[in-house]
Structures are given as structure tokens and as C-alpha cells.
Amino acid sequence: MASAQESSLSTNSRDRSSIRNFFFSNEFGLLFLILVFATIFALLTTGFTSRFNLYALGRNISIDVVIGFSMMVVIVTGGLNLSVGSIGVSAVMFGGWLIEGMGSNLPIALILLLLGGGLLGAVNGVMVVRTGVHSFIITLATMSVYFGLMIWLTQAEAFRNLPPEVATFGRTKIYGYLSPLLLISLGVAIMLAVLYRYTSLGRNMLAAGANPTAAELSGVNVKRTFILCHALSGLLAALAATMLTCRTGAAIPSMTGHIGQDWLLPAFLAPVLGGTLLSGGKVSVLGTFFGAVLVSLLTNGLLLLQVSEFWVQAVLGALLLSAVLLEKLRNVVLLQNRFI
Amino acid sequence: MSQQITLKTSGISKSFPGVQALQNVEIELHAGSIHALLGENGAGKSTLIKILTGVYQPDEGSVKLLGQAVSFSDTKEARRQGIAVVHQERHLIPRFSVGENLFLDRLGEKAWSWVDYPKLHEEAKPWLAAVGLDLDPQTPVKQLSVAKMQLVEIAQAISQKSRVLLMDEPTASLTPHETEKLFSLLQKLKEDGVTIVFVSHKLEEVLQICDYLTVLRDGQNTCTSQPIAQYDRQDLVQLMIGRKEQIPAWQTREVNRQSPKLELRQVSTEAGHQDLNLQLYLGEILGFYGLIGAGRSELAKSLIGYFRMTKGEYLLDGKAIHVSGVSVARDRYAIGYLSEDRKSEGLILQHDVLQNSGITVWRKICSKLGWLSDQQVTNRVSPSIDKLEVKTPSLAQMVGNLSGGNQQKISVAKWLAAQVEILIVDEPSVGIDIKTKAYLHELIRELADQGTSILLITSDMPEIITLADRIIVMDDFAIKGDLPNNRNYEEMSTGIMNLIHS
Numbered sequence: 001m002a003s004a005q006e007s008s009l010s011t012n013s014r015d016r017s018s019i020r021n022f023f024f025s026n027e028f029g030l031l032f033l034i035l036v037f038a039t040i041f042a043l044l045t046t047g048f049t050s051r052f053n054l055y056a057l058g059r060n061i062s063i064d065v066v067i068g069f070s071m072m073v074v075i076v077t078g079g080l081n082l083s084v085g086s087i088g089v090s091a092v093m094f095g096g097w098l099i100e101g102m103g104s105n106l107p108i109a110l111i112l113l114l115l116g117g118g119l120l121g122a123v124n125g126v127m128v129v130r131t132g133v134h135s136f137i138i139t140l141a142t143m144s145v146y147f148g149l150m151i152w153l154t155q156a157e158a159f160r161n162l163p164p165e166v167a168t169f170g171r172t173k174i175y176g177y178l179s180p181l182l183l184i185s186l187g188v189a190i191m192l193a194v195l196y197r198y199t200s201l202g203r204n205m206l207a208a209g210a211n212p213t214a215a216e217l218s219g220v221n222v223k224r225t226f227i228l229c230h231a232l233s234g235l236l237a238a239l240a241a242t243m244l245t246c247r248t249g250a251a252i253p254s255m256t257g258h259i260g261q262d263w264l265l266p267a268f269l270a271p272v273l274g275g276t277l278l279s280g281g282k283v284s285v286l287g288t289f290f291g292a293v294l295v296s297l298l299t300n301g302l303l304l305l306q307v308s309e310f311w312v313q314a315v316l317g318a319l320l321l322s323a324v325l326l327e328k329l330r331n332v333v334l335l336q337n338r339f340i
Numbered sequence: 341m342s343q344q345i346t347l348k349t350s351g352i353s354k355s356f357p358g359v360q361a362l363q364n365v366e367i368e369l370h371a372g373s374i375h376a377l378l379g380e381n382g383a384g385k386s387t388l389i390k391i392l393t394g395v396y397q398p399d400e401g402s403v404k405l406l407g408q409a410v411s412f413s414d415t416k417e418a419r420r421q422g423i424a425v426v427h428q429e430r431h432l433i434p435r436f437s438v439g440e441n442l443f444l445d446r447l448g449e450k451a452w453s454w455v456d457y458p459k460l461h462e463e464a465k466p467w468l469a470a471v472g473l474d475l476d477p478q479t480p481v482k483q484l485s486v487a488k489m490q491l492v493e494i495a496q497a498i499s500q501k502s503r504v505l506l507m508d509e510p511t512a513s514l515t516p517h518e519t520e521k522l523f524s525l526l527q528k529l530k531e532d533g534v535t536i537v538f539v540s541h542k543l544e545e546v547l548q549i550c551d552y553l554t555v556l557r558d559g560q561n562t563c564t565s566q567p568i569a570q571y572d573r574q575d576l577v578q579l580m581i582g583r584k585e586q587i588p589a590w591q592t593r594e595v596n597r598q599s600p601k602l603e604l605r606q607v608s609t610e611a612g613h614q615d616l617n618l619q620l621y622l623g624e625i626l627g628f629y630g631l632i633g634a635g636r637s638e639l640a641k642s643l644i645g646y647f648r649m650t651k652g653e654y655l656l657d658g659k660a661i662h663v664s665g666v667s668v669a670r671d672r673y674a675i676g677y678l679s680e681d682r683k684s685e686g687l688i689l690q691h692d693v694l695q696n697s698g699i700t701v702w703r704k705i706c707s708k709l710g711w712l713s714d715q716q717v718t719n720r721v722s723p724s725i726d727k728l729e730v731k732t733p734s735l736a737q738m739v740g741n742l743s744g745g746n747q748q749k750i751s752v753a754k755w756l757a758a759q760v761e762i763l764i765v766d767e768p769s770v771g772i773d774i775k776t777k778a779y780l781h782e783l784i785r786e787l788a789d790q791g792t793s794i795l796l797i798t799s800d801m802p803e804i805i806t807l808a809d810r811i812i813v814m815d816d817f818a819i820k821g822d823l824p825n826n827r828n829y830e831e832m833s834t835g836i837m838n839l840i841h842s
Contacts (some may be wrong), residue, residue, distance in 0.1 A: 198711055199706065199712055200703055200706035200710045200711075201710050203695065203698075203702050203712065207688055207699055210691055211684070211687075213685050214688050215699065217666055217677060217679055217686070218666070218699045218700050219667045219669070219670035219699075219758075220666075220667065220699065281688065281690060281691070282690065
């Protein structure tokens with residue numbers, strides 16, 4: 001059959017070009033940088049390779065990865081979600097109230113707080129789709145609204161009497177230096193990769209993000225798809241905050257910073273470093289994962305080198321800028337050489 | 341006529357990835373004349389205009405302005421040298437005053453210098469008078485009609501001492517009366533020694549107002565700067581499409597017109613149609629002829645639920661339906677729409693062939709939980725892609741890198757794969773080569789023979805007479821009439837023109 005031949009031929013050439021392209025890719029660049037910095041830190045600092053530090057680093061990585069994903073799934077639409085930090089902390093405070101205030105058991109509280117995060121995300125999505133206002137403005141507003149409501153409802157009181165399983169899970173060590181949180185973020189990464197690669201919904205998200213009009217006229221329900229992207233973002237933010245709660249052992253109103261701003265830099269850094277297109281329609285789950293690893297690694301290593309916290313922030317900011325500029329440059333070079 | 345030559349190009353060539361847009365193009369513009377630049381869509385007119393105005397740089401060849409070789413690094417440079425363009429769409433800032441818009445690029449000497457508004461508005465007056473605009477320069481542009489905005493743009497061009505004025509489809513959105521006024525202004529400018537390049541699809545207007553003629557076809561000259569007096573309408577058509585307006589000797593098709601497949605009764609839409617009635621029968625090819633802006637694409641988009649219907653009945657197989665969105669039209673009622681604008685509405689250029697051709701079938705072929713693999717999509721779309729003979733190195737090729745003809749084939753392939761019962765085809769042969777066009781025509785006929793009802797929107801007269809069983813003429817969002825196609829070109833084209841101007 002001609003069509004069978006055609007398809008096998010195209011799969012082959014896809015494999016070949018993907019191997020060649022891997023060395024030009026963001027993912028490869030990030031892996032390279034991760035190895036370089038890991039080597040530098042291992043040589044220059046004492047304690048970088050200690051079991052304790054690797055364990056702590058792994059926990060940080062796993063949270064940063066999920067924060068990065070919570071932004072990535074909205075960047076796919078060509079938009080963004082500034083309220084990830086607010087949604088995250090609001091969701092875990094809701095969970096804490098369910099447990100301490102309502103006496104609900106842990107699994108139910110967990111499910112409800114994740115759904116709560118998804119709901120706050122969906123509210124963002126509905127407003128973006130209905131008003132046509134850019135998600136920057138909508139989520140800038142809801143970032144303050146969600147955080148304000150949460151502070152008002154909780155009277156800024158933390159929930160410190162969570163079931164012991166929460167903190168125990170956060171402290172668990174596999175082989176002495178691996179955190180189970182890392183497995184959660186790996187699981188999320190695999191699920192997202194499957195979503196974009198092997199489901200109709202994921203493909204709709206990419207198509208609608210790349211060209212909403214063309215997708216709509218081809219029969220994709222763009223509005224619903226965008227709302228789902230925002231809901232997924234809220235759900236992932238809630239998950240990241242839950243993982244953070246496992247680490248700290250308590251749900252604290254200030255755990256993501258004032259109005260959740262501590263999360264903004266890692267949230268944007270991971271997907272942008274990873275090669276997710278800010279204009280939408282292209283995503284790299286692996287890249288976002290590596291991006292978050294690099295961010296956590298740099299933070300950890302610089303702190304071990306006794307660089308002050310403020311300088312670490314400055315370095316991360318500079319990293320975001322150079323990632324955007326490099327991406328621009330890379331595209332120009334690739335275009336000129338007709339690689340893409 | 342012994343007129344001075346203002347601008348002359350020789351051997352202009354320009355290519356883009358996969359396309360030779362212009363090849364050895366020559367044009368010679370005489371001072372104080374109106375020069376028609378004709379060609380089908382995709383023939384290279386807009387590329388040539390973009391080269392003359394500094395948007396693109398030619399790969400080869402030279403441009404001479406008053407005998408001096410020039411090369412424009414950007415549009416500003418071209419404008420400084422006296423070449424201005426008035427585009428088909430308006431490019432004014434709506435909230436700014438007429439005067440500000442007129443002098444937008446020289447509001448002050450330096451970025452920080454004070455704008456002297458009284459002086460600016462005073463200086464605007466003579467230029468507005470020169471184009472016959474009697475209005476206060478302080479009026480915000482957004483209060484003007486489209487025709488007046490166009491005159492402001494012309495005033496802007498002549499205030500910059502432009503020697504050459506390029507006008508792209510200037511009458512596309514004007515009423516007949518406004519068109520007459522524009523033409524008398526162009527005559528006046530011409531007498532003042534301005535060179536005007538007139539790009540239009542309306543051949544009657546071209547014959548009425550132009551002095552010289554240049555025609556492009558597939559990026560090459562088929563007529564170079566000849567006096568237009570020696571040509572008639574048929575000649576222009578032949579120069580543009582390379583043959584007379586003749587049609588393949590296909591049989592007239594039998595269509596059973598007992599009960600309509602799709603019917604509209606007294607339908608009004610949010611796009612602006614009022615009380616439309618329409619019947620489309622099983623296996624029929626119904627042609628929709630009209631000028632650009634007649635409301636045909638908007639009607640198509642209303643049929644698939646992209647625009648809302650505000651009144652009236654929409655029936656499919658005799659049953660009233662409500663189409664709330666394109667996904668409903670596609671999945672529940674098997675209606676598809678092949679957009680005229682494949683770059684921004686039809687395809688996702690940065691995605692690959694497989695994603696683009698599979699977008700209409702993901703929902704249909706995925707499992708209950710939404711699982712989908714590339715292999716499943718490939719199996720579903722390969723027959724369509726093979727049938728259309730899409731030339732692509734692989735299914736993983738980015739669609740933006742393919743030629744126009746192959747892009748169009750992918751737009752078609754995705755709707756073939758969707759297996760719709762009603763297919764709306766909007767301007768299927770814009771910007772594609774003749775061979776692909778002929779191929780698409782055969783395909784559309786074949787689909788109709790197999791029972792697909794086709795609604796064919798086209799502004800290409802030979803195309804509609806080739807394909808349609810019945811022709812509906814639309815103008816200004818209203819249906820002007822309905823003609824059975826007897827495939828006699830003379831008779832049909834006269835009939836269609838009479839309906840438009842009735």
C-alpha cells in the first residue's frame with residue numbers, strides 16, 4: 001500500500017531529524033548547563049554533594065518543577081497566569097481549614113484543595129475568554145483578589161496542626177537522599193507529556209494556542225480549551241503548594257510570599273528556559289523540567305557559595321533575560337541557515 | 341507621447357523559501373500617467389509593490405528613479421525619495437486628528453520638540469483642499485467615512501512631495517459615487533505630473549482610467565508598460581490567466597432538486613445579513629459569486645456557527661437545527677468550511693503536516709478517554725494526503741515551509757479526512773498554481789458526484805462557470821439572484837454582471 005509506505009517513511013525521517021535536532025535543542029543546552037554548574041559547585045563548595053544537600057536540592061527541584069508546569073500550561077495559550085502563587089497558597093489554606101476546622105480526613109481534603117485550585121484557575125479562564133482582556137490583566141487582578149480573600153477568611157492564621165503524615169511524607173528519604181516529592185513531579189511531567197502527545201485535548205490546546213482562529217474554524221472549541229488550560233494551571237499551583245506544605249509541615253499564609261510573588265520568577269524561568277514559546281502553541285515538558293532543575297541548582301549552589309539571597313534573585317532575573325535573548329538569537333540563526 | 345520616465349525597474353527577481361515570487365520583472369512608469377498593474381492573486385503584484393516601497397529588497401535587478409539607481413533599505417527611505425503607497429486597508433490612527441495623521445512622521449524636528457498644533461492644522465488645510473476634502477483638520481479621523489480616510493492618506497502622500505503614488509485596490513471599499521470622485525482626483529494629480537500605479541481587479545475601471553498597462557503572471561511579465569488603448573477586456577483576461585476565459589467541456593450534472601439538504605428561511609445574522617433564503621441540494625455544487633466584501637465568507641461562517649444567526653430558520657434534511665459553534669457543525673451536522681485565508685484562518689503554520697491535517701478528526705478517532713496516537717492520525721489522514729499528492733518531505737514538515745499550492749492541499753485534505761456531507765469552499769484557488777487549481781476543480785466535482793453538497797464561494801468567473809451547477813450572486817450582504825449554469829461563458833458572465841449591477 002502506498003499509504004503504508006508513506007507513513008513508515010515519514011516516521012523514519014521524523015526519528016532521524018529528531019536525533020539531529022536534539023543537539024540544537026533547548027533541552028540539550030539545559031542538560032549541558034546543568035552538568036557544568038553541578039561540576040563547578042561540586043568542586044568549589046564543600047557540602048554540595050553531601051546526602052543532606054542532595055536531598056534538600058531534590059525537594060526544591062520537585063516543587064519548582066510543578067510551579068513551572070503551572071505556568072507552562074497557560075503559556076501554551078499565548079497567555080500567562082500571574083496568580084499561581086496566590087492560588088497555591090489559597091488552596092492549601094482551604095485544605096488546612098477543611099482538616100482543622102471541619103475535621104475532614106486527609107485524602108478528601110487533598111482532593112478538594114486540588115479541585116479548589118482548579119476552580120480558581122477556571123475562574124481566571126472564564127474571565128479571560130468572556131472579556132477578551134489579556135490574561136496578564138485578569139490574573140494580575142485575581143492575584144490580589146484571591147490572596148486578599150484568603151487573608152481575610154483565615155485572619156492570616158496558619159494551620160499548624162496538620163496530620164503528622166503530611167510532615168512525615170515531606171521528610172521521607174528514599175535511599176537516604178531521594179525525596180518522594182521528586183517522584184510526584186516526575187509523575188506530573190509524564191502525565192503532561194502524555195497529555196500533549198497522546199490526547200485529543202492536548203492537541204486541541206496546542207492548536208488553539210498557536211492560532212485560535214484557524215483552530216476555531218477547524219472545529220476546535222477554543223474557549224472551552226482555554227478555560228481548561230487555566231483550570232489545569234490552578235490545579236498544578238495547588239499541587240505545588242501542597243508539596244511545599246509537606247516540606248514545611250504547616251499551611252502558612254506567607255508561604256508563597258506576599259500575594260504569591262515568590263513564585264513568579266521560578267514559574268516563568270522554567271518554561272522559558274525550556275523553550276516554551278511565549279506566543280503559544282509550542283511546549284516542552286522535558287525542557288521545563290530541566291529549566292526548573294537548573295534554577296534550583298543555581299539557587300542552591302550560589303547559597304552554598306555564600307552569595308546573599310538578593311544576589312541570587314538578581315542572577316535568576318538575569319538568567320530569564322538571557323534566556324529570552326538567546327532564544328531570539330537562536331531563531332534568527334536557524335532561520336538564516338534555513339534549519340527551520 | 342513623449343513623457344519623462346519617473347521610475348524604471350530592470351530584471352527584478354525575488355524568491356522566498358520554496359517560491360520564485362518575481363522573475364526578471366520590468367516596469368516603466370511615465371510622469372503624469374496612470375499605470376495599471378494587473379495579475380491574478382499570487383502573480384507577484386504585491387511583492388513588486390513591496391520592493392518599490394522598500395519593504396523587500398530584490399535578489400537581483402535594479403530600480404532607477406529619474407535615471408538614478410536607487411535602493412531602498414526601508415519604507416521610510418522609499419517615501420523620502422518620493423514613492424508613497426495607499427494600501428487597500430486604512431493605516432491612520434483613529435483617535436488622532438486629521439492634521440496629526442497628515443504630518444505624523446514630522447510632528448516636530450526632534451522627538452522632544454513642542455508640537456505647534458495651530459500651525460500644524462493651518463498647514464494641513466491646503467493639502468486637504470488639494471484632494472477635495474472640505475473638513476476641519478482638527479476632526480478626529482475615526483469620525484470620517486472610509487472614503488474620506490482614503491483621501492486623507494492620499495493627501496498625506498502628496499504632502500510628502502511624492503512623485504510616484506501606488507494605489508492598491510483603491511476602490512474595493514468605495515461606493516460608485518465615491519469611486520467617481522476618486523477618479524477625478526486621480527486625473528487631477530496626473531495632470532500635476534504625479535505618476536500613479538493603479539492595482540485593481542475591476543477591469544472596467546482599469547480600462548476607464550489607466551493609460552499604461554503592465555501584467556504579471558506567475559511572477560513574470562506578460563505585458564510590459566504598453567499603452568492600454570490597444571487592449572480590450574478579453575485581452576486583459578488573456579494576459580492575466582494565459583488563456584481566454586474558456587471552460588473545460590464537462591457535462592452538465594444532474595442534480596435531484598426535490599428536497600434541499602440545507603435550507604435557510606428568512607435568516608438574519610449578526611454579521612449583517614437580513615432575511616436570506618437559500619437552498620442547497622444533495623450533491624449539488626452551488627456557486628456564490630460576488631465582489632470582495634459582499635458578505636459571502638460571513639454567510640459561510642454563519643452556517644458553521646462562527647457567527648450567530650439572529651432570526652429565521654436553519655434546516656438540515658428538512659429538520660430545524662441550531663448550530664452553536666464550529667465543533668457542533670463539524671461533529672453533529674457534518675458541515676465543514678475551507679477558509680479563503682489559509683495563512684491566518686486555515687492552517688497553523690508553525691505546526692507540522694500531520695497536526696494540521698488531523699485537527700478535524702482528533703475528536704472523532706480518539707478513544708473514550710481522549711487517547712490518540714500519531715499512528716492513528718496518520719492512518720486516517722494519509723489517504724487524503726496521498727490522494728491530493730501533497731509534496732512534503734515528511735508528515736513532520738512544518739506547514740509554513742511548504743509552497744502555497746501544497747498548503748492549500750493540506751487545508752483541503754483536513755476536510756476530506758473529516759468526511760463532511762456539506763463542504764463550504766471559500767476561494768479555493770487563491771494564490772495557487774494552475775495545475776493545482778485544475779486538480780482541485782476535478783476533486784470538487786468528484787466529491788459532489790459522491791454526494792457531498794458543495795457551496796463554492798469564488799470571485800473567479802471562469803472558476804464558477806467551470807464548477808457550479810447553479811450560481812447565486814451576492815452583493816452587499818444580500819442575495820441578488822440565482823442562475824442555473826448553462827456553461828456558456830458569454831451568457832453566464834453577462835447574466836452575473838447584470839445581477840450585480842441591478
